[in-house]
Amino acid sequence: MDLHTEYLGLALGTPFVVGASPLCDDVASARRLQEAGAGAVVLRSLFEEQIDPPTPAPALAVASAQEGEEMFPEYAEYQFSPEAYVRHVVRLKRELAIPVIVSLNGHQLHGWAEVARRMERAGADAIELNFYQVVANPATAADYVEMEMLRVTGDVAGSVKIPVAVKLSPFHSSVAQLAVALELVGAAGVVVFNRFYQPDIDIDELTVRPMLRLSEPQELLLRLRWLAILSPLLRGSLAATGGVHRDADAAKAILAGAHAVQLVSVLLRHGPGVLTSMAHGLTAWMEVHGYSNLTDCRGRLNLERCGDAAAFERANYIRTLQSWHG
Numbered sequence: 401m402d403l404h405t406e407y408l409g410l411a412l413g414t415p416f417v418v419g420a421s422p423l424c425d426d427v428a429s430a431r432r433l434q435e436a437g438a439g440a441v442v443l444r445s446l447f448e449e450q451i452d453p454p455t456p457a458p459a460l461a462v463a464s465a466q467e468g469e470e471m472f473p474e475y476a477e478y479q480f481s482p483e484a485y486v487r488h489v490v491r492l493k494r495e496l497a498i499p500v501i502v503s504l505n506g507h508q509l510h511g512w513a514e515v516a517r518r519m520e521r522a523g524a525d526a527i528e529l530n531f532y533q534v535v536a537n538p539a540t541a542a543d544y545v546e547m548e549m550l551r552v553t554g555d556v557a558g559s560v561k562i563p564v565a566v567k568l569s570p571f572h573s574s575v576a577q578l579a580v581a582l583e584l585v586g587a588a589g590v591v592v593f594n595r596f597y598q599p600d601i602d603i604d605e606l607t608v609r610p611m612l613r614l615s616e617p618q619e620l621l622l623r624l625r626w627l628a629i630l631s632p633l634l635r636g637s638l639a640a641t642g643g644v645h646r647d648a649d650a651a652k653a654i655l656a657g658a659h660a661v662q663l664v665s666v667l668l669r670h671g672p673g674v675l676t677s678m679a680h681g682l683t684a685w686m687e688v689h690g691y692s693n694l695t696d697c698r699g700r701l702n703l704e705r706c707g708d709a710a711a712f713e714r715a716n717y718i719r720t721l722q723s724w725h726g
């Protein structure tokens with residue numbers, strides 16, 4: 401059975417990509433993930449705050465510069481300095497046969513083109529841009545946010561020969577238009593979707609509690625919808641990230657149109673062996689359904705033949721609400 405796939409123009413032996421996380425912080429762990437069946441790895445992010453340290457906002461600067469500085473980790477607290485990150489890429493490229501994808505994370509990203517070139521020179525096979533931000537300033541217009549994403553993506557993609565993917569947020573008014581526009585400025589693929597880490601409120605201590613919860617499989621459903629919508633619209637690659645925990649989840653994402661599935665939570669919980677069992681499970685499912693390779697099944701359940709995806713989604717919404725007979 402053939403689990404080969406093409407992702408961002410790279411030939412992968414399996415569609416299982418280790419998502420951006422600490423999982424590949426050391427070479428031995430990355431090698432174990434490769435041996436267990438990873439098709440590629442994405443390294444943890446290098447943050448724009450490491451390249452261009454933030455200055456405290458004016459109000460904070462007046463009230464308490466100290467407080468403003470403490471919002472972000474100190475330079476030495478990041479696991480990899482930019483220099484160490486580059487050295488890590490060089491080391492991983494020496495030790496691994498599978499593609500190594502670097503992750504650049506920020507939303508202002510001045511100077512990212514130069515960082516991207518350094519990553520390319522270090523041997524990175526691709527770049528994943530993560531524009532994680534919570535737009536809380538009422539003076540910031542939605543189209544400004546997206547124009548900046550397009551500008552930076554175009555700038556980075558135009559500065560390197562290696563492919564550039566964008567890890568998208570689901571919270572854009574028109575995800576489909578943005579994804580198509582990203583492709584037009586040079587993105588080789590999109591990754592759906594960023595998970596937003598949502599702090600909770602402690603009602604006893606009256607504090608805000610930051611929380612990093614691993615994902616749950618139901619988070620995949622949002623990704624499946626958008627894979628199915630985007631798959632007929634894009635010429636480049638699609639990857640799912642968020643809620644891929646079982647071989648059946650991978651099969652669903654591929655049927656919806658994914659070229660690759662990224663895994664983090666399930667690997668943090670259960671270790672690299674999951675990759676091997678997911679490959680067996682996916683292979684068994686393909687056999688049952690008569691698929692000899694992933695191209696045969698990719699996008700079989702996307703919305704290509706649907707004509708009007710928005711009307712289809714609206715009709716499903718109404719039918720779902722009407723189906724409740726409590």
Ligand SMILES: Cc1cc2nc3c(=O)[nH]c(=O)nc-3n(C[C@H](O)[C@H](O)[C@H](O)COP(=O)(O)O)c2cc1C
Binds near residue numbers: 420594662666
């Ligand atoms: C501990 C941890 C660290 C992560 N670090 C990053 C990161 O540096 N950059 C990034 O883009 N995503 C990061 N993520 C998000 C993952 O890449 C992934 O998108 C998310 O966990 C959803 O996938 P999952 O359901 O397989 O966990 C991190 C996730 C976890 C759990």
